[in-house]
Every structure is written in C-alpha cells, then in structure tokens.
Amino acid sequence: MIDRRQFIKMAATLSAAFGVSNLPAEVAAALKKINPAALPKLIYLQGLSCTGCSISLLQAQSPSPATLITEYSQLAFHADLSAVSGKKALALIESFISGQAGPYFLAVEGAIPYKMPEACVIGGHPFHWYLDQAAKTMAGAVAVGTCASHGGIPAAEGNPTGAISLREYYAKTKVTKPLISIPGCPPHPDWVWHTIVHLVKIGMPELVNGAPQLFFGHKVHDSCPRYHDFQQEIFAKKLGDKGCLFKLGCLGPDTAADCPTRWWNGGQTWCIDANAPCIGCASPIFARKKNFPFYRLTDGQKKAIA
C-alpha cells in the first residue's frame, strides 16, 4: 500500500498530466499545497496500442486543453505531444526510468507482446525493457485502457504476439508497485481524472478487479435509461430500432462502466443513446473470443441464412 502523502503526490501528478478542474474547494486546496517543482512526473509509454486512449484523453472537456498543458502539465514524455524526438527523447525517458530524474509515475497504453518481444520496439529496446527498468524506479503505474488493463484487441483469440496486459506482465515479473487499471476502449477521459480527484480527497479508491469501483462498480444495464424497455419487454428487433438492445447482442448486462450516466464527448451522446448496442469495451473479455460476436442476428436474418 502507498501512504496518503504518496496518494496526494500521485494524484497531483496524474491530474497534472490529464487535467483536473472544477475541483471541490478542498481538493483544489490540497493540490495547491503541493509545490509543483517537487511533483513527480508522468512518463506515458505506448505498447501494442492504437493511440485511441491518448486521443480520448485529449477529449477531456474540463479543464480546457490550455489548462491541461500549462499549469497542470507534468507530462514529462508522451510520444504524441513531446517536441523532442530520437536520441534526445530516449535520453529523457532513460533518465527517468534509471531513477536519475526524480520521482515519476508510469502510464501505459497498450498491451505487451509477451511471446514476441520484437513486435514492439522503441529506440532499439523491446517495449518490456522499459517496463522492467521502470518497475525498479517508478512510484506506481496506471494501465490506461482495455489493452493495458486486460489485453484487449491485441490479445484477441488467435493473436500471433501472445499479447498480455500490464497487470499480467507485472504479475509474471513479480512487480508489486501500486497499479490502477482504467479500462475502456478507449477509456472515458473523466474516468482517468476523476480517479485522481478521489485519490486526493479520500485516498486510494475502492478497486474492483483493479479498477475504480466508482466508475466500474455497476453494470451498464443496471443504470441504462432503457432498463424500463427491458422490463416491459420492448426490444429492438433490428439495428437502428429503439427499445432495449439486449436481443441484438447488447453487452450492457455484462459490462461494468458508468456510460449510461456519464455520456461521451462532452455529454453529447453515448453508444446506446445512438441505438448502438454496448460491445463491452471496458470488459475483461472484450473482443476476446471468435465465437462470441458483437451482434446477434434477429430471427428473420437467421432464417435468411439457414
């Protein structure tokens, strides 16, 4: 376990990286007490990833992006934003993971190609080399997204790289540093920074399967605005219909996430509001099995193909 002081540091670091605003006064005050010059920084690395998590983090509405990258920014390295490239970038990363540049937290997006290390290389080193080095020096780690949390799409059945999650990798390599998973393909930007608010205000959040209970404690189905349709047996018969999407394959009943109350892209919409069945993107089993398709065919369609 990490102590409260470490929690606050971690929280401040992450809030710096991803941005926190509209904070309750107490939280803002707690953050102000921390000397920014002494904050541990964040090193954000990508493994078998699509950068979708990073792009999602750029969709955070509050604070403004300006605030994210100025007063709150402690993002020492991110491949999509860092000005520096090549050997100078490697020197920066290596000075952190060797422990020479002060305290830092590691954020990882993407899975780890456990059986084919050549499938992810940065600066001549396999990706896992950075994870191994960081394990000795980091204060803790955040697995950003479903690939880093659970393996995700790169770990789908039949994959050639033996992809595994960060949690699995650190379990295999017997690393016991604090690790929080924030699944979602991609994760909602709020899930990341609200976790930090919780850390600052109260301490380590309650975790379910390593993810914050606050966001992942209930199934999508349980708080779905169409739960009433489900009870009344008003089911969508084909894609594009309104009503409960369960019979089209909606994975809301199996997926823990607060999308039904949070909504996406600045509260504009979310999957089920757009009549799109939940595909379980925050679930540990997301996309993993070939014989578990995202969508179920309706009776009429089954007859047509029989």
Add this chain to the structure above:
Amino acid sequence: MKIDLGPITRIEGHLNVRTTVDNGRITDAQCMGEMFRGFEVFLQGRSPMDAQQITQRICGVCPYAHAIASSYAQENAYQLNVPPNGRILHNLVQGANHLYDYLLHFYQLSALDFVDITAILKYQGKDTELLKIKNWVQAELAAGKPFPAAPFLPRLSGNYISDTALNIGAIKHYLEAMALQQKANRAAAIFGGKFPHSTAIFPGGCTQSPRIDLITTYISLIQEVKDFIHNKYIPDIVAVAGCFKEYWNIGASKGGFLSFGLLPLTSARNSERLFAPGVLLDGKVAKVDFGSITQDIKHAKYSSASGLKVRDSALTPAPNKTGAYSWTKAPRYNGRMVEVGPAARVMVDYLQGHNPTVKKLVESFAAKAKINAGQLNSVLGRHLSRAICAAVIADFLLAQAEQLDPKGPTMAEIRIPASGEGYGATDASRGALLHYLRIEKHKIARYECVVPTTWNASPKDDLGNPGAMESALIGTKVKIAEEQIEALRIVHSFDPCIACSVH
C-alpha cells in the same frame, strides 16, 4: 554514417527512420515500422460484422476511416442497398473525423517543427491563456528541475520562426485547436455514438436517428470548425510557408500518386465522390484497379509469399527475418511506388478537373505562393493540401446535413451471406485506405487492409526501390546529422501512423 531518427514523436506509433548521411546529405533511408499486432490473423474465423468494430482498433486516431472502409467492404459482400440517409450519416461522421485530424496534425503534431515555443517568454499582452503559459514556462525554467517545460522542451536544434508575433499567434491557435478538434469529434459522435471508436457505424448506415435537434447541433459544431479553418488554420499555414519557402522544394516523393476518392455524393454503388479517385503515374491520371495492387515483403518481417494481390494476401510473421527492417509491407501499384494522402487526393482530383472548388483553391494558393500544382508534392504542399481538403469537406458536410430526411430509414437491413467478397475503398485523412473481406460459411475467411501509411512508410520493395517517404528523404540536405530536423519535417508532412501501417 547511419543515424537512427527514432523514436519519432508527434506521430501515431512506433517509427524509426534509419538514415545514411554523407557530406551533409541523406543518401539512404529506411522506414522501420516497429509495432505489430496481426489483425488479419485474428480476424479470421470471426463474424464479418465484428470487422467494422475490430478494424477501428487498428487506429484510434482515424478509427472512423476504418469503420467506413470495412462497412463499404461488407456492403459489397452482402450486396446491400444503402438508403440515402445511411450514406449521408456515414459521410457526416467520416468528414467530421477528417476535420479533427487535419487540425490535430497541423497544430499538435507539426507546429513545433516550425514555431518557437520559447517566444512566449517575450509575450507582453493580456490574453489570460497566453499569460498562464508564459508564467508556467518561466516557473519551469526557474525551478532548476530536469527537463523544464516538458513536453514542449527539449526539442531538436534548428531554425525556428523568428517573428515573435507570429510565434505567439501560433501558440494561441495551438491551444484553440485543442478545443476545436473536440467540437469536430463531438459532431462525429452525434451519429457515430462516441469518439474514438464509433459503435453506431454499420454497413449500410448508422443506427442514430436523424432527428432535427441532432442535425442542428451537428451543423452548429461544424460551422464553428469551418470558421476556425478559414480564419486561423489556413492563414497559419500560409504564414509558416512564408517563413520556410524552401520547403516547397524539399521532401518530394519520387513515384506516382494514388487516391481512392472520398465522400460519395449519393447512396448508389460506385457513386461519384466529392474527391475523385484515380492513380497518377507519369503525369496521367487513370482509373483505379484494385487488382493492380500487390504487396512485397522482401524487407518486411514476414515469411509469407511476396508480391501477392490483395485478395490473395497472406501473413506469417517472421520477426527475425534476415534483411527485413520493418513490420510494414511494401504495397505497389502495377509494381510502381506511389504516395497517398492529402497531396495525392488534391492532385488526383485537380488533374481530372473534377471538383471546381479544389481547382479554385489550388490555383489561388499556387498563385499566392508562386508555386505550380506539382509542388504540392513537398513538405509545405502536403500541409496546404490538408487545408484545401478541410475547406472543401467542411462545406460539403454542412450541405449534406441539410439533406438528411428525418423520416427516412438510416440503415439497410443486414443479412450475412454464407459466402461472398467485397472491397471497401475510401480515403482516410492520411490517404488511400483499402479493406478486403472474403466470407466463407458466414465467417471471415480472409481480411486484408492496405492502409495509407503502409504505402507511405513502406520499406524497399523486392526490386530495392524505396517507399514514398524513404524516397522523399533521400537526397535531402541536413545541417546537423545527429538530429536532422529537416528529415523530421519531411516525415511529419506525411503524418505517418504506424499502428495503421502495420496493423
């Protein structure tokens, strides 16, 4: 001497470029895609309708392009008749995604190659956001900690813009662009369900209803983005071009150009598109034939056969193969190397005299910058071409949104046949994107993606001819061989996406 420029930042993914520099000039370049997941392997045996979801995860920067290409491929394989609303909704989400991607590319991914971020220290105005940055940079520099003002510093050595007002204006727009890309993505999410990774796009349409309130919000958001494009994005590109005129003549690729066209005008199969498809070889534009595309793998890390056509493709990873230096295959058109992307899209349309707005914009910018249309094949030409695409697409989206029929169907009803095949071709923001699907026993028997950066960042082909980006680098003069900001500007002008290129 050989220099590795990787890891190259401000792109998507894992790219190294190994250059050979002799007497201050790049004499050889190897584009090394360094991340492999194997999508075509694990797609086999899945339901075909999983494909538009799974293939979006090839790339979280341009997921909608993959959803659209996969949907087109499935529409062809299922022989769907798409209702007008269905095609318009596809266009509304894909087009909005292009707008976000152009803004992200110019400001977040490219601007720091040209703009001097340290100019903020000279800022004397009263803008709250700029003052916050100025104070932050000052505090960072004064704190005496390692790597102050990261991620904006350190940076490569080189000549940055010296005009303080221009630098500060660009920094302000860097910040504003962050908010504007969100608006474009919010617009796309209205009918896409969320962004990144849409759940509401299907073959034949989208599941969201074209309600009048949603249409109104969409139009309002795109109008804001359009205003930014005309009032800030285009003027900024012109200003940067004015400071770096030599880049109209740096970074030309040495092959042909390919575009699959973009945004169908109607729901008919093979409809005319807003940007016309075509392949430009030896100065002439010809019709695209997917059968002319093959993929070489002599220098790619696979042991499967080389030179296979798209519908015959195979993929056996061989991570330690001798002589292979990239996970990216080398696609060729009739054996010829081609560049794809915004410059290809604009040139292919312009040379066919297809879209009058494209013609007008190309000629007016060319006159102002004193260049010819052929110089779109350059670092600045690629940036300008993105802006031209952005202006044309924004107008088209506003018109298309008005054409939605709030009472009409938004989707075709889908029936997956026991067997079938289909190509799906579109232009992603980064260029020509092709998906191929073959169905056997209601499952995916083969799936192949030939992605924009597969073309642009391709390694040498079996004959030893370089890929587009390699050819654009070879011959370039560099001042500081260890850093090569000139090479970085060339690479960034292609907007490479390695997650896409290898997948």
